[in-house]
Amino acid sequence: MNAFDVLGDPVRRRILMALAESERRSGDIVEIVQGEFGISQAAVSQHLKILRDSGFARVKVDEQRRIYSLDSRPLQEVDEWLDRFRAFWEPKLGALDTEIARGKKMRQTKGQPEGQPEGQPKA
Amino acid sequence: MNAFDVLGDPVRRRILMALAESERRSGDIVEIVQGEFGISQAAVSQHLKILRDSGFARVKVDEQRRIYSLDSRPLQEVDEWLDRFRAFWEPKLGALDTEIARGKKMRQTKGQPEGQPEGQPKA
DNA sequence: TCCTTGTATAATAAAATGCTTGTATAATTG
DNA sequence: CAATTATACAAGCATTTTATTATACAAGGA
Numbered sequence: 001m002n003a004f005d006v007l008g009d010p011v012r013r014r015i016l017m018a019l020a021e022s023e024r025r026s027g028d029i030v031e032i033v034q035g036e037f038g039i040s041q042a043a044v045s046q047h048l049k050i051l052r053d054s055g056f057a058r059v060k061v062d063e064q065r066r067i068y069s070l071d072s073r074p075l076q077e078v079d080e081w082l083d084r085f086r087a088f089w090e091p092k093l094g095a096l097d098t099e100i101a102r103g104k105k106m107r108q109t110k111g112q113p114e115g116q117p118e119g120q121p122k123a
Numbered sequence: 124m125n126a127f128d129v130l131g132d133p134v135r136r137r138i139l140m141a142l143a144e145s146e147r148r149s150g151d152i153v154e155i156v157q158g159e160f161g162i163s164q165a166a167v168s169q170h171l172k173i174l175r176d177s178g179f180a181r182v183k184v185d186e187q188r189r190i191y192s193l194d195s196r197p198l199q200e201v202d203e204w205l206d207r208f209r210a211f212w213e214p215k216l217g218a219l220d221t222e223i224a225r226g227k228k229m230r231q232t233k234g235q236p237e238g239q240p241e242g243q244p245k246a
Numbered sequence: 247t248c249c250t251t252g253t254a255t256a257a258t259a260a261a262a263t264g265c266t267t268g269t270a271t272a273a274t275t276g
Numbered sequence: 277c278a279a280t281t282a283t284a285c286a287a288g289c290a291t292t293t294t295a296t297t298a299t300a301c302a303a304g305g306a
Contacts, residue, residue, distance in 0.1 A: 001293095004136075008128040009294085013204075020208050026253060043295055045254055064252050064303045072211035079205050079212075085143055086202075088195035132264085149283060166265055168284055187273040187282050 003074045006054045011037055012047050016056060016070065023069035025062075087121035126197045129177045134160055135170050139179060139193065146192035148185075210244035 006012055011033055018024055018032055030044045048068065051057035055074050060067040129135055134156055141147055141155055153167045171191065174180035178197050183190040 002131065002133075004127050005131040005293095008125065008131045010125075011294095013127075017207065020211070027251095030253090039294090040296065041253075042255085042297080046294075049254080066253065070208075070211065072208055075205060075208045076212050078201070079209075082198060082202050082205075084140065085193075085195055085198045088143070088193065089199050089202075128263095134264090150281095153283090162264085163266065164283075165267080165285085169264075172284080189283065 001050060001054050003054065003056075003078055006050060006056060006074070007078070009047065011039065011044070012051060012056075015044075015047060015051060015068075016075075019057060019068060019070035023060075023067050026066040026068060029068060124173060124177050126177065126179075126201050129173060129179060129197070130201070132170065134162065134167070135174060135179075138167075138170060138174060138191075139198075142180060142191060142193035146183075146190055149189040149191060152191060 007016075014033060014036065015029055018029060024032075026045070026048065029048065030041050033039065033044050033047075034041075048057065051068075052059060055071055057068050058071050060069065130139075137156060137159065138152055141152060147155075149168070149171065152171065153164050156162065156167045156170075157164075171180065174191075175182060178194055180191050181194050183192065
């Protein structure tokens with residue numbers, strides 16, 4: 001299952017968000033997800049398996065508990081995949097300036113950064 | 124269909140990459156996809172419909188042709204969604220420095236930027 | 247040892263996805 | 277106007293995904 005397919009499911013995205021905050025015991029994840037999605041423990045466990053198998057999460061056994069933690073590598077890959085499209089929303093500036101402007105835009109601006117009329121970026 | 128589900132399909136990712144390069148006539152997209160995936164014109168048309176409906180592509184009618192172009196908004200949203208995970212692979216530096224380091228890491232470093240042992244980021 | 251707790255796995259049903267073939271529609275050309 | 281070209285839509289089917297229920301299994305406590 002490719003990274004995007006993994007991220008396609010809202011339950012899995014929720015789990016990843018929880019893991020981004022801190023590592024969690026399987027039971028805690030079940031609780032969070034059940035509270036918001038109302039699905040069974042088995043269903044959550046299956047999502048956790050997908051996250052493990054696809055490299056988004058790691059498990060550590062602690063007696064009869066399983067502690068899940070985030071592995072951000074696949075997310076980084078998604079981020080890298082997006083690189084080829086960034087020119088569409090990043091201002092087209094010089095090397096260093098681009099680096100600076102980039103993060104700023106992304107964190108603050110919610111409205112469109114008015115780049116090109118989206119025909120395609122100037123490069 | 125959510126943005127990640129849309130991106131989950133390799134044919135659709137391929138189409139988006141083609142559109143990132145330049146706008147294209149439907150027929151050209153069909154040709155590209157058929158060359159690489161060997162699926163029918165109808166199948167490609169269905170993927171194009173999904174891209175339209177989910178906001179990733181726009182169409183312009185040109186006589187009996189349809190010209191597709193990229194709409195990067197949904198991709199930007201994915202990029203923004205990733206923000207909450209960036210601390211895992213971005214060095215934890217001061218405001219401005221972070222902006223600078225960020226793009227650099229992402230474009231050059233292929234090996235892991237050895238941040239935390241991924242427990243979770245410091246800040 | 248037996249029960250409880252925490253978690254995973256198996257079987258299966260239901261829903262969603264992606265493809266195919268066939269056809270409709272619109273504009274273009276002979 | 278009939279034929280052709282470019283593209284979309286519809287129905288049907290196979291595959292995949294996600295959930296359910298039932299069960300297994302390991303660790304710890306009574």
